[in-house]
Amino acid sequence: MEWFRELVFGTGIAHSxxxxxxxxxxxxxxxxxxVAGVSLGMTWILxxxxxxxxxxxxLDPVVLGFIRDFGxxxxxxxxxxQVGPSFFSSFRKGGLKLNGFAVLSIALSVxxxxxxxxxxxxxxxxMTGILCGAVTNTPGLGAAQEAYHDATGVSDPSIAMGYAVAYPLGVIGIILSMILLRVIFRVNIEAENKRLEEARRDDPSATNTVSVKVTNPVFSGKKIADMKKLCTNRFVISRIMHPDGTVDIAAGHSVINLDDVLYMVVSAKDSARVASFIGEEVTVDDDKWREENQKYVSRRIVITKPxxxxxxxxxxxxxxNFGVNVVRVNRAGIDLAATANLQLQMGDRLTVVGEEAALQDVANMLGNQLKRLRxxxxxxxxxxxxxxxxxxSIPFYFGNIPQPVKLGxxxxxxxxxxxxxxFGPKIRMITYTTVSANLMLREIGISMxxxxxxxxxxxGFVETIVGGGWKWIGYGFIITVLPLLITGFIAHKWGKVDFFTLMGMMAGGTTDPPALSFASSISPNDLPAVGYTTVYPLTMFLRIITAQMLILLAV
Incomplete structure (x- = not known):
């Protein structure tokens, strides 16, 4: 059995x-x-x-170092x-405010x-390791360990020890912070959701769908493209119902005649104005549109042509060119608005409405060959x-600091x-990977x-904990809960961030999927996911950079 002992306790490739x-x-x-619906996930491997x-x-130290860094x-x-396509767009409109609160939370935790x-x-x-565990950010742990090794040439196991000790209560602390904020603000889930739905209906920037009968002779015989030039308000015409009951997909060259009924998408604040300018708003049952529109079908077409x-x-x-409408673009599971200035990527799934023959032509144009994506x-x-x-590896020197700063x-x-x-698609670089392939890379890498x-x-882990390291659990819990409570209180009370988005922002600000799962389970809408994805890219970047900077302060 010597071979087995050598295999388990020895050295070599087989042992590794x-x-x-x-x-x-x-x-x-x-x-x-x-436990209670919460799991520590892949951290169990640690x-x-x-x-x-x-x-x-x-393991052999050299092999260990390669596996750690490559993984x-x-x-x-x-x-x-994953986060690249949405990294810069996350700073637009409401995303700027949410990211500002996420930065505040990061600054407070540091x-x-x-x-x-x-x-x-x-x-x-x-303490850097405790911080990474408290905010459940494994990439930050890796960046900290790498920065320390680059600066000193040796490793510090206390970084990983601090992370391991603080992580379990970090997961619980994030969820507990959400519960505490709900108690503090006495949030009623159903009442909050109803309030948000009413606010969206009253939002002047929201869009409505209306059916408008053309009675203004100015538009008789005009193409839709020319019609938009005559009206200063923005709108989209999706379908046209003629007096004989036939329905056509609207295109820029489609000609409008009196008594045609237009199915329009227009902002809520402009809805009445546009309807009165073109003609009069009429009531057409949605079932009637679908009933008359049976010759049109909806298909998902995947871009597979480079x-x-x-x-x-x-x-x-x-x-x-084809008389079809693109109503939605799905990229990596996220729905995007089908605007003219949307830059397409390999793997995008377009929801297209039109006649079957036209959809087949569009499919041929875009590829729609799933085998290519595999x-x-x-x-x-x-x-x-x-x-x-x-x-x-590029060294950056700042002032009189003798040790150069590297991104690592x-x-x-x-x-x-x-x-x-x-920006890869701008230079025609195909960066597409399937969701499952990306997830497989992530899981293999983080597991290694x-x-x-x-x-x-x-x-020495047990000796360290017994010798006073158990106190790190408390330090980590403070780092977890206090910044989230302070930021959450400010965001909800003075920032007017609704509670559902706030929970997503808190989960994204700590890059913690279990917390997002908890938030989604008690939310009747998808706002937690919106808040999570809005702040996740910047948070991930800053957590990694701040962990490195703390290590450089220490050495």
């Missing part, structure tokens, strides 16, 4: 694969366990690695590609961590890893992935990283 697979498999199995290392199952940058790449570091006399490197990647929707002139595009992956390694592998890869995800971190931190 065996130990890594064992830690990940057991941790992933434990990740399925939920705990299993710590236990394995505590009992003498260790981290693969995970960071997948995250960057400030509280620095205060606790001084008051409790805890090393800043350890030539379409990076082009604007308006440039395709689908309505003029073929992986590996060039963007390794281009991002290459450029990320280059960017992360994690920071460099994140910046490059965000930029490629956002957490397993390596756990195997490297297990030695």
């Amino acid at each position: 694969i065996l130990l890594l697979a064992l830690v990940i498999a057991v941790g992933a199995a434990l990740a399925k366990i939920k 705990f299993v690695g710590i236990v394995a290392s505590h009992f003498g199952l260790v 981290l940058i693969v995970f960071i790449f997948a995250v960057g590609m 400030g509280i961590a620095l205060i606790l570091c001084k008051v409790a006399d805890v090393k800043l490197t350890t 030539q379409i990647n990076g082009r604007y929707l308006g440039d395709l002139k689908l309505r003029n 073929h992986p595009n590996i060039i963007p992956i390794f281009v991002c890893l290459l450029l990320g390694a280059l960017l992360g 592998l994690a920071g460099g890869t994140l910046v490059v992935a965000i930029l490629v995800g956002r 990283f957490l397993a390596a971190v756990g195997l490297g931190a297990g030695s």
